[in-house]
Amino acid sequence: MHNRLPKSVIHLLSVVCLILAFLYANKQLEPRPRDKTRDYLSIYFPAPAQLIQSFGDRFLATNVNTLRSFTVGVDILPPETVATQALLQRDAAFFNPYNSDNYYLAAATLPWNGHLTEAQYILKKANNALTQDPLPAFFYAFNVLHFEKNTELAAQSLRDSARKIKDEHTKTALNALAAQWLANKKTTRAAQTLRIMAKETKNKNFSKFLENKALRLEILISLNNQKRQWEKTNQKKINTINEAISSGLQLKEIKDPLGGTLIIDPKGEFNFKDLK
Template sequence: MSRQNLGYLLLALLGFILFFSASHWRTNTPMPASAAIEGRVVIAAPVLLVLFGGDRFLAANLETMRLAATGVDWGLADTDYLVRAQQVVAELNPCHEDNYYLANGLLTWGGAYREGREVLRRASVCRFWDEYPPFFYGFNKFFFERDVTVAATYLEKAASRATLNAAGFRKLAIMLKAEQIEDERLALEFLQSERDQASDSKLKVMLDKRVQRLRGLVVLRDAQRRFEARVGKPLAEPEQLIEEGLLSAFPEDPLQLGYEFINKRFVLKKMKVAGVEE
């Protein structure tokens, strides 16, 4: 091996040793007790405008890059800093796409829901062509506040702007309204009406599956009422409906989720996501 090639080999070996040592040190370095860094400065929007020669778009872009790079330490977000920084960006340019995405992910779902909601609201108004700000706003409005009216309004707004996702957004808005109707027969009538009025074939198929699913719940509850009227005592187990001849078989759910018998009452079984169940 030539002396030059040997030198390259030794240099590469030295680089690997340095990399391995640094990685080992980083792995064994304990995480700080607090991820918050005091003294982070967020420059006010008017000052940034002056610094960038009145170009609010450039100021918003650079401030977004700065907060994206410095807003998270050791895998944890500095929420106070992000709230202040993202509000400044929204003031400079409410249309900024990265800012509303970061606000939804780091603020809304990071413990600062109201501040993240305001960034999304501004983006919904400014980005009149974009379906996602009103979708995020509407979904979060229901998830965090259970405000069905506002949530459905924004989901419909998202649907009116969407192309591929329009049916899904409208279906979600309709289902939120249907779930607020306690009487299952009235809820079924509402869903059937929405299905029959739908002009979007994809939406019609989605709603038809929900109609069949809810119709199964109506069948189960009707059978339970007849059982209790006949026997004179509450239904103890769902199988008693078949044993008494009130049902030949349990209704099938087209969504493959099924039904549950909880607290002596049939309910629609819902998909459960770890960490977000009520």
């Protein structure tokens, strides 16, 4: 008669012991500070050297640079790491502007970390190469609008990209976004641009929409000019529609060509509130 335990039981006990040992060791290490193991980007080789390392294959060089940029993580990075990443991604766009991963990452990280110039270079290269992809055009124009505060240039960039796109729905979407940015500007030049856009588009419904958008803008420009002139003359602010009517401004005949309601917004300007 054998007193030895079955092998299955021995194996089970061994596993349980290993698990307990792991849990004990993990518990002991918990309070100890852990050193970061990430290998931050710190070395940048010029483009010719990158090609040599990639055996003269520009596509391989692009993939290596993009992969290196992806692996640095998404948390707060040292400035020198972001600077190296920006250079690597710029070179990747030079080697192969068709690489969509490169421009995705550039748009999401670089301009928000002080590297707008490199981001715009990458997005412009992608926009010129991927003419049927609207995203590089959008990201580029958004950066112009948000970081450079240039509404007209941002809208013009969208319009230029829309001309290259074959899909009518995508073309209209880019132009509609450009129209909205221009309308927010509330300038006579913006209204003129909207009328030009209305003449350029082949979509009759969209053309009518742009004409109405331009007319709405012209009405608001006129009303706000009258309001400012009245306030300057009378040394008094107009804060509500009723006050505007009482002041003598002719509002009863004003109708929004897009069907909205005339209001005075929190900034103290006439505006139209769109119906939902």
